[in-house]
Amino acid sequence: MEEVDKILIHSLRLSGTDIPEEVQSIREFTTELIIESVVRCLRVISPSVGAGLSHILPPGMSARFRIGMSLAQACQDLGYQGEVGYQTFLYSSEPEIRRLLLFLVEKLPRDASEDADQPVGKSATLHKAIAAAVKEQLAIPWVPPSCRTPRLQLLQGSCLLKRFQAQPLVLHRESDPFLGKVPQERKEFFVKFLPPVSAQLPQPTSLVPSLFELNMAELSAAQDWENEWKSQGLGSRMTPEEYRQWKHQRLQRRLLDQLRQGASRSGPAHSGTTSRDLIQLLGTFGMGREHAGALAKGSRFTHSQHLAYKQEEEPPMQVQVLPISRSSEQELREHQAAELEALETELGHLVGQITEIEGQMSTLGLTLTQVEGEVRQHQLGVIERQQTLRVKGQTVELLPDAENNMAKLQVVVESSAQRVIQLAAQWEKHRVPLIQEFRDLKALHDSKELESSRRLSEIRELHERIRSAADEAKRKDDVYKQLLVEMESLPKDVSRSAYTQRILEIVSNIRKQKEEITKILSDTKELQKEINGLTGKLDRTFAVTDELIFKDAKRDEAVRKAYKYLAALHENCSQLIQTIEDTGTILREIRDLEEQIESETSKKTLSNYERILGDYQAVKQENAILLSRSQET
Template identity: 55%
Template sequence: MEEVDKILIHALKQIGTDVSEEISSINQFSSELIVKAVVRCIQVINPGLGSPLPSSLPPAMSARFRVGMSLAQACQELGYKGEIGYQTFLYSSELEIRSLLMFLVEKLPRESSEASDQPTGKSVVLQRAIAAAIKAQLSVPWLPMNCRLPLHTETQSAGPLHSFHTLPLSLPYSSTGLGDKYEKEEKEYQRDFLLPVTAQISHQPSMVASILEHHTTVLSAVQQWDNEWNSQGLLSRLTPQEYRARKMARLRKRIKEQLRSNAHPSPEGSFRSSHSSNDLSEVLQMFKSPSSSDHILTKGTHFTHTQKFTFEQEPAAVTSPVPTGRQSDGDVQQRQQAEIESLQQQLQQLCTEIEQLTTDMKHMSVTHTQVLNEIKQKELMNKETEDKIQVKKKTLDFLPDSDNSLQKLQAQVEASAARLVNLASQWEKHRAPLIEEHRRLKEKCSNQELESSRKLSEIKSMQEKIRVATEEARKKEDIHKQLVTQLENLPKDVSRSAYTQRILEIVSNIKKQKEEINKILSDTRELQKEINSLTGKLDRTFAVTDELVFKDAKKDESVRKSYKYLAALHDNCNQLIQTIEETGTILREIRDLEEQIETENSNKTVANLERILEDYKAIRQENSVLAAKIKEG
């Protein structure tokens, strides 16, 4: 048991229990140390169950009994099947405490196969610590503000609450697919001008939400690209760069076509917007200087030149001489008003004429299109008619000498048929190798497609294997980092070889004990066999002797007495054997009783009874003090 106690003490030290170096056995554990060790184990196994438990015994006896009952209940909830109660902690027994600590140490969390499949490292340790803290806080019941203790005030304070609001971020990711120049400029921008993440966000509580949103966006983009590449990119038989370039070229082409279709509307739309374009030219005319007004239209039709000539001549005709001083200002204004009205009438008339001409032009363009279509149809009809006329003319030419013409036609038909037969034979000569070549190429193409599909499936399987191997390598690297961290955190004064040597000694002792047990069992079996054989031999000998003596006893009186002595000897031997067996049974019971006495002595029954009496006196004293306080109140 000494080795078992050392292993238990070492495990308790590893989980943070303050065990003195002088203590080397469970028998040396005090009630305070037992409570500390059990509470610490429960906190490590189930933080939610162990967080409300006190780590030390209170001074009041009633509170101690309550603490013992709560610890016993917690151990039972963890699955302990042995007998346990408050007496286990207050009046401890070495065997009970050893079995309880062995159960709790076996329940401590260890690295299982499921945990090894998950990523490990410092981040995972931090996440586990956060989860344990949150679970411990959630296990504490909620209390109103007026009923909270200082512990509850720390864990249940309202604190600042903020909504989940995200803001755009710019992170220094290395861009791919750009040129060296753009990549260099982007790196310079990220190095010299890009602000840190904490400075890019004006609302500080939104920083975590923004980082999570940006990270989720990047992960979804990477996953979408992987899915597209595995489904379509591999089938295109291009490299990732070529596939991206082709996709970008297609996108640019579609944008150009869309812009081109929007920039060049249909003819109907051009006719509709003619009036608006005239209005636009007039608006531009208003912003031009007078000196450049004559150069707005660099090219015009006969109608525009005529209108320009009219606008240039008519104002010269209607201009009046410079008013003299005899004319009043009112006359000048009336004359100007009359000129403006006449010019407006002329402008309105010209606009009406322009609209009428525009309508006529539209009608003429439609009529022109219809006429062109009719001309094309007429030309086609004329061509067909000319062909028919040529055929009829040639037929009429053959009519005067029909016999010779028929013979000539028959000769031409026969020559054409012979030529067709010759061409067919030549075609067959060329057709057979071409068909063979076509079949060979087709079979080769199908083989290449099968080979490409097989290679494609192999590439996909290799990619899957690479992904799995990468994940396993990453997990093993994380496990290695975690083990290195744990190794660094372990005490340096502990020698691994000492533990290994101790384990080997324990194993060798167990082997020796097994060998001794097997030897004792084999000796016992041999003795039992020998006893059985001797018993059988004795029974058979007695039966034969009894039969012989009984035969002679019928004839001789002295032999009859010998037969009686033989029967008495047999009964005495049976009684002797029975007495020996009962003696062995009594000796075994004596040994069992001695072991029970040793067990009771190890349980410190007398000391526990003395402690119980002292606790009983303390409880009576506390009750008397409380009764006195109640009477005084």
């Protein structure tokens, strides 16, 4: 226990407890020192709980009882399973205090220094600095704006607040996720002309939000790609580059389909303009050449409308080339106004005619579609009737010479049947190896499918193992950094070799004690075996001797006396053995009682009883004083 007490005292000193140097064991702890040790440990473990407790024992007995109850409740809240109360601290016993202090020391953080209640690590250090800054700012009282100093203006003003506004950034990249390797021209642009990130933004305050936004977008895209590749990409049995190109092409096709549908729904009035815009847009995708011809052709109505607009535009061109008369300028303007009004009237009339013609064309288009359907149905009916008529005509031609024709038909049918049989036999010859080959290929395909599925599952399991290994490595790296910080925060004056030497000495002592205990147990077993053997030998010897002497005791008086002496000797020996066993039992009981006496002595029952009597007298005196004060008031 001495080594345990030394380690325990050292941990309590690191937690901030002022333990004198002459104190070397828990047995030497006083009540004041116990209260201080427990309160210091509670402050390190839970600052919110320990902040309301005083580590100085008050002089009044009622206050002592209250602080003892508070400490007992705090220890129970931390999870202490042993029996604890105010008597544990005020009238302590060595085993109970050692058990309680060991529990509290185990609850301490890893670095048991004065700053041990604070976490460790880089992120924890940052949190600590932020918490300290916030605590410092909260401690400063609020001051009106007109009374603030420059420092308070920085702390309590709004001059440092900026809007979180992100801007798009362009970064130097070696490869594109969809197009693969970046072209050389783009690389030259990145190297020669791309400005730095800080120069790409109109305002310097948007640099950090832009970087955060870009990083979050890249992380989100990488995570989405990983999930999609593991869920769908592996099942496609393509490489990642092929899968990205396939997705890119599929997106282009869907865009083209949407554009075509939009162009078809836009109506004939905008067909020409939409076609030209669509051709230009398709050109941006690198596919305009394939569809430019089809989209540039237009419909029949588009051409007629285009010609109509051309005819409308031709008269103004002819008007522009007419010779100018020598009349006055006013007459010329009136003439142009009248001509413009006439042209507008004619244009409105033409637009109305075009609208009417469009309605008629739509009606005629529907009628034409119905008529074409009916014509197609009539044509199919005509074809069926012609085939029926041809068969019936051939049958009528064969009727005059029916018997000969029947015989010829019979021969043709038999030859056809024979030929069908021959073809079936030939097909059977070709079918059997083909079926066998098909079955072999199918079995091979199934085996390859199973093999690919197995490898796919192995790849997924490998991905999961890689992810778990990466998480484990990251966790161990964090633990390593935390332990490194803890090691650096440990006091440098304590030698690690001294602790190691002390632990090795404790282990060697335990090993020696174990060897001695094993040796004592083996000796006890040997003695017990020897005692059992001697007892059995004695019983057998007595039985044989008793039988031999008993046979001669009937005839000889001296032998009869010897038999009596033998019985008395056996009885005395049995009583002696029983006495020895009773003596051993009494010695064991004496040792147990001595141990109980030592344990009761270590509990300081007598001194605690005396202290309880003294505290009782002190409480009576305090009650009498309070009673007298209450009567005086």
